[in-house]
Amino acid sequence: MSGWEAAKARMYDVFGHVPRPERVAGCPHCVEPGEERCLLSWPVASVEAGSLARYAAKALTTWGGVLEFRYFLPRLLECATADAFSYPDPEIVLGKLASADWRAWPEEERDAVTDFLCEWWDQTLRHHPARSPIDTVLCALAATGMDLTSCLDAWSGLDTDASIRHLHDFVMTGWSGRRLTNAFWNRDSPAHEQALTWLTGGPAAAAVEAAFARESREDLLELLTAIHTVITPRSPG
Template sequence: MMVGSREFRSVGTVLAGLDAVFAQAERPVRIDACSCCLRPDEIEVLLRTPRQLLSVEDIQPYASVAMLGAGSAADLRYFTPRILELRHTGEMHFLDIEIVYDHMHRADWKSWPEAEAIVELMEALWAEVLTDYPDSEDPGALLPAFGTAVGTVAPNLASWSRLTTAAAVHSLRDFLTDEVKLRHGTLMPNNAFWNVDGDAHHEVIEWLNGGAARQAVDRALARGTEDQDRSRSLVESHAVLAQVRAADHPT
């Protein structure tokens, strides 16, 4: 898929190749876990079943507590391609994306030999936000997930700000109307998984309140479009972002 002048492989293509990319990650021979987090029979299934054959029921208990009450960075590296595949294909939809990427952060995924493939997946996921509305992952979940995993979402906000596709426009409208609240004159993302002390959270706050998001919408409105749905989404986004100015200068 093309986003601007860049071409990205699709999320499905990247996911399909992850098992091969992680071929050198060794299957664990044991998984240490407290019994309240992972039962011995659940561990046994993980140890004896080839990674690509693990079902949602097999891996979900581990994926929920990895790096917290169970497992190590080494065994999470081994299971990561299957966890990502099941989560991003929607089969393991009840496990929050933010939790998956937080666990990878705790395991220092950037040090893994396969880190480049994870970066490619994140780029593909974001490219879908900008091209595949409403079927992409929720950007309101991807931003805190990527913020935890990478430490910055500045590139995501920059690409979103171009607003050159209908998908980018509609996804921004949904984000602003459903996942952002005005609190004491400041627009704040309301996802509870945000690390509010992290750089990425501050980047989003500045983007929403410092004028960059509003200017992006203003530019898109100035360009004009014959797509009435797109125009309506831009107007709705502008109304949300204008609350900051109104809060600063109450009548």
């Protein structure tokens, strides 16, 4: 079993103790009576992504509370990280973890969620193209309120073709005018500051220079040069 599959299985196991709700109450103006039946008629792992998407968009705001959210969480995260929802975006779904104050949950639950999210990041770095763009994944992780240090440190290795290509994508599409362009970034959050500092404060440039020194393939050298040009300010004069 891969690390990704093991982390997913652990999450289902850890949250398996959360009781199945009898119903999921919602705002009467937003949710039809009995609309939750399609969510509660199956084991949580078997709920169809298309049925779950509407709940994913409304969870914790106009449909259900934290208990129901914890019951559906393994399937919500599985679908969001697989880009199985046309809407809501992964950044919205993962942002609900912060709304649910997940870092105050029992340690076993926090660890299971953290392991799963870190495996999602590692899985993304290892494959290019990935199911979700790298700026979507990083912004979604930031939306949970988690510390991005380990994620950015892992990216700094630039030890695979995929990680280099992801960084090129990131600076070309997720970065403009010295700012992160994904509209879901909370620009007042510590995670936003972490990402910005990593990209502009020297660590990313040092990683690119180290990768350039050991790389010999022309296509990757071109990508590294393009990245360095974008993230390294020109000297005046």
